[in-house]
Amino acid sequence: MWRFSCNSRVATVYRDIMHKQAPPKATLNKWLISYSSSKKGYGHILLEQIVPGDATIREGLRPYFESAHSDAREYFHAYAGMSLHPDAGAPGCNAKYPNCLPPKARRGVFGEVMSGLMTEALDFVGNHEWIVPVFLFRNQEDARQYIYVLSRDPARKREVLGRKGDDFIGIVVNDDGAVTRFIAGEAKWRKKWIPSVLDDVMLGTKIEVPKKSGNLVHDGKGVWFEINRALDVPIGVKQLQDILQELAPDEYANVILSLDKIQQLQNPAPSERTDLILLIGGSAAGRGEGEPLLEWETKPSQHQKNRDLQVVEIILSDGDALIDALYDSLWP
Template sequence: MHTARPPKKALKAWLEAYPSEVGNYGHLLLEEKQETDANIPKDLIPYFESAHLDARRCFHQLARISLHPDEGDAGCDAHYPGSLPLKARKGLFGEVMSGMMSESYDFVGRHEYLIPVFLFRNHEDAGQYIYTLSRDPTRTREVLGRKGDDFIAIVVDEEGKVTRFIAGEAKWRGSWTPSVVDTVMLGEKIADPDDSTKRIHSGKGVWYEVNRALPVPLGLEQLHAILEECEPDKFAKVIASLDRILARRNPDPVERTDLILLVGGSPATRKPAHSLIPWENVPEEYKAGRDLQIVELLIADGDDLIDAIYAGLWAKEYALA
């Protein structure tokens, strides 16, 4: 289960925050105060270890390798998540940062979010990759992304009832130029069916996915299953509440907040404190009508940071007491 507290002190020292809230729309721009130093990965590693621990146990059990494989042991080069290719680790990084941001900053509505566990065990292709790699270290390849919401957290009242959840969509890019933002949010360019000389966005980007998201997504069912398996006593009331929310007939109502996290490099032409997506009003492309929170996390040398974090997970020099 996820138990590590977010490194709020480290985040405050590392990032300058520009928050805003207009009605049911929240926007948070986060910029580096200085280039990432060697201490940042060390500060973030305990949270990342906690986020990945459930899936690590599942995938290592699947591959029949130790949680702490020593050099020379069979399968030692196939540990999760460090052995995944960089592209896959970038996706995982965004998902973990979605949780860290949700627990560290005030989002729209100022709810207190709880993350009992991250849903990485449902990343089927990652499990297959680790299993194969543990038996044949030459079988490296790209890993398909996990299906469903990138991130789920819940709000629980004093009686243990789930009253709200936040579902996140995280995207990583090396440089968030205006054209890259448009492609991610609006879809790839295609031929205009009304004018073959023009190209238009397909409309199948992040806005499309968020607008058509189910009021009660699969992620809540997956969360329910993990809690029921791993912590049925501790989360008994939460499990019972999720049962009622997930019921097909007469389900309990639950509020949803949509989270979009854009993380990666700032374009060279962007001025400090200027956001990628307008913050003054709800973006016109957002049609779902729910609470919406956008986070822009703009950092330099992101590849190096991700490499340092994932190389340091469960390493002896970073080992938790």
């Protein structure tokens, strides 16, 4: 069994500026048991739930989730002309972010927050000191429109489209304040990770082969496809830079400048990227204790980029109830 270790002083200094809440390691140690392995270029961590996601676990997670959503909450509420803390019965009180998100959208952002939480809390491949200065939720354009409309018409509830681009971005910052590495990737929630669901997520949905009626094959446009075609410097880096420039230009001056150099079309400054895949949800019937979803001993052959890969699998027995209760509880 592996335990969550402390982050460094460097990460603490940067966290005090933007995304301020340290990962709740005591809660994680109580809630989840971890099986981890790491080899050159590939890390795999399986976490299994060992206690119910009750009020104690949710309260332990709540400060981190509020910190992760705080930038987008302020941004969306301001766009809609809402108070950050609208009283019951006040205009827009039904459209508070992220509490008002519909079920599917809640599960999506839950996975994205967990990506950052795990990046900050766990020892990933390469043992880098990862920093998550701010989450990129403000770039979920459909959520912004949804909240604007819902605050004016409470009957306009609907599902919300996911945010385009990387699910989250973490960075490594050297002693000079320059960014040297990114972590970016895909977070996927499924109610039950049965083999057919896993194959559809990773390999793409099944389609019928032309001229071979009834013969179905995966279309090849799943997570592996997205990871393999992802840019070495992802678009989320630009989104992160824009937020830092707006909210913390002095504190992050060196980071912003280095991101500018890294994104140059000609002769960009060197940087490295780590790919992250986070799979979270319920267990398939018959799955054994400690049994991973993806290959753990060697890097999966489907990962075709010459980049480090980190896989995190989180198996929950009451994930649906925990997510809804947690998002109902944010900013009480």
